[in-house]
Amino acid sequence: MTMTTRPADLFRQGLRLLLDKDITAWVDLWDDAGVLEFPFAPEGWPKRLEGKAAVLDYLRHYPEHIDLHDFPDLEIHETTDPGRIVVEMRGVGLLVETGAPFDLTYVAVVTVADGLITHYRDYWNPLVVSPGGAADFTRSSR
Template sequence: MPSNATSTSTHAPTTPADLFRHGLRLLLEKDIDAWLGLWAEDGVMEFPFAPEGWPRRLEGRAAVAAYMRDYPDHIDLHDFPDVTIHQTTDPGTIVVEMRAVGRLVQTDSPYDMTYVAVVTVRDDRITAYRDYWNPLAVQDPAADFVGSAR
């Protein structure tokens, strides 16, 4: 087996923080398929502050995939310059404070958004991701995708 390959039967468990950081790298690489591979088949993504007309809950990896598939066509992420991960009393759940910067592809305007996410990982897969982002921070009306895919 190549040194960079991973066997599902022999790999070491990944901490939720490590899995999350790996997911950020995949988003920067625009590897949405690999990012989706971090999700449990029945994983749930929620957006409690989503405005009217935008999804508030996605149930299952297929729904998350449909939501995220075209993400790189809308937001060109350049960096996550500020990421703080807090462990909770549940070893499988973390709270993440982060900032994402890049540009909105359609308008070439800057993208700079802060997030707080509550992420639960079981068996090395994301089972729940609650994304608390501020839709009011997006001033560009062409940026509707920002709230429909993060």
């Protein structure tokens, strides 16, 4: 379990791990029963992952497809619930296969309890991806 309990600090720690391409350590920030949701996921993509193992299985190949370099424009908004934050951010880097630029804006609603992520709703733009497209980082795990 992580010593970081403030949701904003835990989230920033997670971004550092993603930039380090350490998906396993990022998933270690999750509660065993944590839920990851993608409300805008296109047809054929998962809308909900339940449990730490499912999150790891889904994201384990991410660094093989997206080489993240930075999260500019990061804004973390605290809410009236001390365990919940709303995050606006942009992820930039390169698509590994083609070397093309990767630039995606996200809004996330993240809930933390006992120092671990228990719920993460990721509102990303599904228009950026197409089936089998360059940003389809999960194709090797589907």
